[in-house]
Amino acid sequence: MRKVDPEKHAARRQAILDAARTCFARKGFHQTSTAEICAAVGMSPGNLFHYFPNKQEIIGAIVDQEGEETAAFFQTLGARDDLHAALLDFMDLVLELAADAEFSSLALEIAAEAGRDPAIAMRVGRNDRELRSALQGLLAEAAARGQADATLDMADAATWVAALIDGIFSRVAVDGEFKPKNQHATMRVLLGRFLRPQADASTVTAGA
Amino acid sequence: MRKVDPEKHAARRQAILDAARTCFARKGFHQTSTAEICAAVGMSPGNLFHYFPNKQEIIGAIVDQEGEETAAFFQTLGARDDLHAALLDFMDLVLELAADAEFSSLALEIAAEAGRDPAIAMRVGRNDRELRSALQGLLAEAAARGQADATLDMADAATWVAALIDGIFSRVAVDGEFKPKNQHATMRVLLGRFLRPQADASTVTAGA
Amino acid sequence: MRKVDPEKHAARRQAILDAARTCFARKGFHQTSTAEICAAVGMSPGNLFHYFPNKQEIIGAIVDQEGEETAAFFQTLGARDDLHAALLDFMDLVLELAADAEFSSLALEIAAEAGRDPAIAMRVGRNDRELRSALQGLLAEAAARGQADATLDMADAATWVAALIDGIFSRVAVDGEFKPKNQHATMRVLLGRFLRPQADASTVTAGA
Amino acid sequence: MRKVDPEKHAARRQAILDAARTCFARKGFHQTSTAEICAAVGMSPGNLFHYFPNKQEIIGAIVDQEGEETAAFFQTLGARDDLHAALLDFMDLVLELAADAEFSSLALEIAAEAGRDPAIAMRVGRNDRELRSALQGLLAEAAARGQADATLDMADAATWVAALIDGIFSRVAVDGEFKPKNQHATMRVLLGRFLRPQADASTVTAGA
DNA sequence: TATGAATGAGAATTCATTCAT
DNA sequence: GATGAATGAATTCTCATTCAT
Known part of the structure; x- marks a missing residue:
C-alpha cells in the first residue's frame, strides 16, 4: 500500500507537467490559469498544490525535465565515431522537435520567462550551460579527431550552435513559411x- | 496652433509606446498592467485608452514600429558596393541591439506573443517576411556580383540568417555569459x- | 447674430434629445454612454454638457417633453361630442405608438428609471397625474353625458385605463407575438x- | 454527509438570488454592482462567480425562478369549480404582489431588460408564453362551463389580462397614489x- | 460654443492560493 | 490525498464629467 503511493504521486506529478506543457505552449505561461491545468489533468483546483507549491514551480519543473532529457540524449552522442556527423544528427533532431508546434512554443515561452523571473533564469541558465558545455566538448573532441576546424574557439562555436537552435524555435513562431522538415x-x-576543417584557414582570421 | 494638436497626440502616443516597451521588456507583456504603463508615462489610468483601444494594440503598434525601423534601415544597405560586407555590418548592428537587454527581451516577448495571438502573429509575420525578402534580395544581388555563393537557395539562406538573428536575442535571455559585443x-x-562563394562547390550538395 | 443663437441652441438641444431617445430605447439609459449620444448627434463628447448639466437631466427633459405632448393631445379630445369614442380613439393612438418599438422601449425604460431615481419619479409622477386627471375629467364628463357608466369611481377608472396603457407598452417588450395593430x-x-353605461347595474357591485 | 454539499450550494445560490432581487429592485440591474450583491449576501467579491458565470445569468436565474413560481401557482387554479372566480383570485394575488414595492420594481426592471438583452428576452418570453397559455386555457375552460364569454378570442383575452398584470406593476412605479390594496x-x-358571458352579445362586435 | 484630452473612480471579472471537510 | 468553496487583490477597460484651448 505504502509503496504504491510514491509511484502514483510521481505519475500524477508527471501528468500535471504534461498537461501544463500543452497549456503553456498554447496560451503562454501567464495566460494559463492553474484551474485550466487542473481541468486538463482531471483534478480539482486545489489538489494541484499538493504536487507543486506554486505555479512558478511547475514551469521550473518543466525546465528541469527538459534539461535532463537533453543531457540524457547528449550522453549517447559521445560514443559515436564521427562527431561532426553526430552533431548534425543532433541538429536533425532539433529540427524534428521544432516541427512540433507545442515544443517550439514552449521553448520560446521558457526563454521569455527566463528574461523575467530570475529563478527560472537560473534553471534555464543551468540547462543552457550544460548544453553549451556538451557541445563544446563534442566540438573539441571532434577537432582533436580532425573532424572539426581546430582553429575555432570552441566555446564561441558552441554558443553559436546554441543560438542557431534557439533561432530555429523562434522561426516556427514568427515565420509561417518555415517548415523545419525542409531545412x-x-x-x-x-x-x-562553419565547423569543418577549413582548406583555406585564412578565412578564420577575417573577423573584426 | 491647430497643427500642434496632431503632433501632441502623436508625441503622447509615442511616449506610451516607449514606456510600454520598457515595461514589457522588464516584466513581460502580460505581467505589465496598463496602469503601470500609464504611471510610467505620467498619465491617468484611463487616459491610455484614448490612444490605444486596448492593450493588444499597444504591442501591435510596437511590432509595426519595429518593422518600419528595420525596413528603413535596409533601404540604406542596398546602395553599398560590397553587399556581403553590408550584410555583415547589418549583423553587427543586430549584435549591438542585442547588447541592449531591453531590446532583446522585447524581441523574445514579441516572438512568444506571436505564438499565441493570431493578430500579433500576422503583424510579426509581415515584418518577418519583409526582412527575409530584403535579405534574400541582398543575397541574390551579392551572388550576382560574385560576393556570395550563387549555388545557395537564397530564400533558405535568408531564412537561416533570420534564424541566427532570432537566436542572438534568445542567447541574451538564456545565456548569462553571452556578451554580444564579444561575438x-x-x-x-x-x-x-556560409555565404561566401565556395572554392569547393561540392560541399553545397552535402545535404540529406 | 445674437438672435439666431437661441434658435440654434434649441435645435441642437432637441437633436440631443432625439438621439438620446433612440439610444436609450435601444440600449437602456444606463447602458448608453454620453459619448454614444454625442456620436449620434455628431457632437464632441464635452459639448453635450453645454446643453445639459448631466445625464439625468437628459432623461428628465425627455420625460417632460413626453408629458407636454400627451397634454397637448388631450386638449384636442375635450372638444369631441362622443367622449367615449374620443377615449377609444386615444387608445388607438396608444396602440399605434406602441407599434413603434423605440417608443415602447423608452416608455418602459422611463418607468423603470422612475423606480430608482426620485427626481425622475417626480417628473414621471407629474405627467402621470396629469394624464389620469385628464382621463378622469373625460370620463366624468362622458358619464354626465350618458356616454359612460356613472356608477364607476372615475379616479379608479382612470387609473385602470392608465394601467392598461402601461401594460400595452410592456407587452411589446415581453411578448414577441403581441402586435399592437391587431389588438x-x-x-x-x-x-x-368596462366603461359603458351598464344595462344591468347590479354587476357593478360585484366586487370584493 | 455527502448530500449536504449540493444543498449548501443550492442554498447559497438562492441567497445570492434573493439578495440580487432586493438590490436590483432598489437600484436597477445595471446600477447594482456585483460587489454590492456579494456584500448583501456576506460573500467575498469573487465568490459570486462560483455560482453564476456572470451578472446576466443572475437576472436570467431570477426570471426563470419567477416563471416556475407562476407556473406552480397556476397548477392549483385548474382544480377550481368556478374558473372565473379562480382568475379573479389570481388577480387578487397579483395585486398583493404588486403591493410589495420590491416585486413591482423587479417586474419592471425585468421587462426593461428584456427590451435590451435578447437572452433575457427569450427567457422572459418563455415565461410570458406560458402565462398567457395558462390564462387562455383557463378562459377557454371557463367559457365551456358558461363562466366566461365564449364569443371572445381567448388568446387575445389572455393577452389583455397579461397586459393588465404588467400595467399593475407599472402603476406602482409611476403613480405614487396607486395602492394595490384599494384596487x-x-x-x-x-x-x-370584460370576461363574463354577455347578456347582449352584440357589444362584442363593436370593434374597428 | 466647440473640441477632445484628461481625470479617476468604478465596473465585472479573474486567479493563485488557502483551507475546512 | 482529494475536493471545491472561499478569499481578496489585481486587471482591463469604461464613463460621466471637467477644462484648457
Missing part, C-alpha cells in the same frame, strides 16, 4: 561550412 | 563561411 | 364593456 | 365585465 539540408550546409 | 568576430566567421 | 378590436371590447 | 374591487369590475 535539414541547408542546416547541414551552414553548420558544415 | 562580432565569430559571427563574421560563421556567416562568411 | 384595436379587443381593446375596444375591453374598454367598452 | 381589488375595481379590478374585479373591469375583468368581470
